[in-house]
Amino acid sequence: MKKTVYSLSVGFGIILLTSAFFEKPFNDDPKTSKIKPDDNNGGIKLASGFGATVVSEATGKARHIKVLPNGTIYIKNSNAKDDKGITVLKDTNGDGKADETEYFGNYGGTGIDIHNGYLYASSNSEVFRYKLDVNGNVIDKKNPETVITGLPDLKQHESKPFTFDESGNIYVTIGAPSNVCQEKDRQKGSPGMNPCPLLEKNGGIWQFKADKLNQKQENGVRFATGIRNAVALDWDSNTKTLYALQHGRDMLFQHFPEMFSAEKGAELPSEEFLSVKKGDDFGWPYSYYDLDKKQMMLCPEYGGDGKKTYTKAKKPIMGFPGHWAPNDVLFYHSNQFPAKYKNGAFICFHGSWNRAPLNQAGYFVAFVPFKNGVPSGPYEVFAEDFAGGPEIKSPGDAKSRPMGLAEGPDGSLYITDSVKGKVWRVMYNK
Incomplete structure (x- = not known):
C-alpha cells in the first residue's frame, strides 16, 4: 500500500525519488535486476x-533529473506551490515503483545535480544547495545555502540549468531574453x-566556483557567449569537455517571407549541438546555423539574405x-546498454511551438554516437511516441513531452515528462 506524506500536485518545484538500494550499487548487469519492463513500456x-x-x-511539471549511486532520484520541476518545491519518493519494496512521498521547498526552476555531498537546485535566478547525509537524505530542508544569487530573470529563456566539472x-546557462536582439x-x-547589449549579462554560459557561497554574476566568468538559450548542458567526464544544445531563433519566415518559405522557416535555423571551450563565441544574435548548407549564416536583421555566411562564430x-x-543531454558511461551506446550522447527533444505549417516535431529521445569528442555517425531515434500521435498541432496537444535524462547506478536511463511528470526507467533486455 502506498504511503504518502502529502498529496501530489503538478505545481511542485523539485521531485526526489528514492528507489530501493541495489545489492551492488554500481552493478551494470541487467540480469541481476529484479525490475521488469511494463507490458507496454509505459506507452x-x-x-x-x-x-x-x-x-x-x-510528479508535476518535471524538468531535469539526477540519480544517486544508491538509487535515489532527484527531479526538478518548473513550478512550485505551497512550500512543496522538492518531492521525495521512495520505492520501499524494490518493485521499481515509487510508493512513499514527502515534500519540501518553495521554488520552481530547471537545474538539479549532486556535487561533493550536496544536492544543488536552481530557481530562475539562484542556485541553492542542501547538505546530504550518508543515505542521500537532505539534512536541513528549510534552510538551503545560497551558492549563486541575483541572476537575470527576465521571463524569456529564464531557466538556469547547470552542470559541474x-x-x-x-557552469550555468544565462539565456537571452530576446529572439534575435532587435x-x-x-x-x-x-x-x-x-553590438548586442544583451550579451554582457545574457546569451551564454557562465562559470562559477561550485563550493563558494553567495556569489553574484560578476563573481563568475563568462565562459562562452553567443548562445541564445541552452537548456541542455552536460560535462562529459570522458573527454573533460562541456557540451550544450542551443535553441535556435524564431520567425525567419514571419519576418522575411521574401527570403524564406513557410516550410523553410519551420526547419530553420537548426538546433545546434555545441562543444564548448572557454572563450567560444557561437554567433547569436548575428548568425544562425543552416543544416542543409552546413554553414553559419548572417541573420537578416544584421544584413543577411539567406545566402551570406558568417565567419566569426564557432560552428x-x-x-x-x-x-x-x-532540453537535456546526457553522456552515457555505463555498460548495461550495448557497446555502441557507451560514451555517446542521449538528447531529449521537448518539441516546440513554432513549426507551422508543418506538424509539430521533436517529442523524442535521440542517441548520437561519439568518438574522440565528436559525433561519429548520424543521430538515431531511441525513444518516441511520447506525444501520443504524429498529428500534434501544438505543444498543448502532447500527451507527454520528454524533458530530462539521468543515468542510474545499474546503467538504466531515466526520462522525465514535463506535462504531468511521468518518469520512465529504460533497461536493456537482451
Missing part, C-alpha cells in the same frame, strides 16, 4: 532490445542591435532540424 516505443517501466505516473566549477523584440522590420559539431527544442 512509449523504444529501440530494439529495450524495455521501460514507469517509476511514477505524475571535476575541478570544482559549476530594437523591438519580435517586431517585423525592427533591426538588430549591433556546432552537429545540427538538427529547427524547433525541436533540445
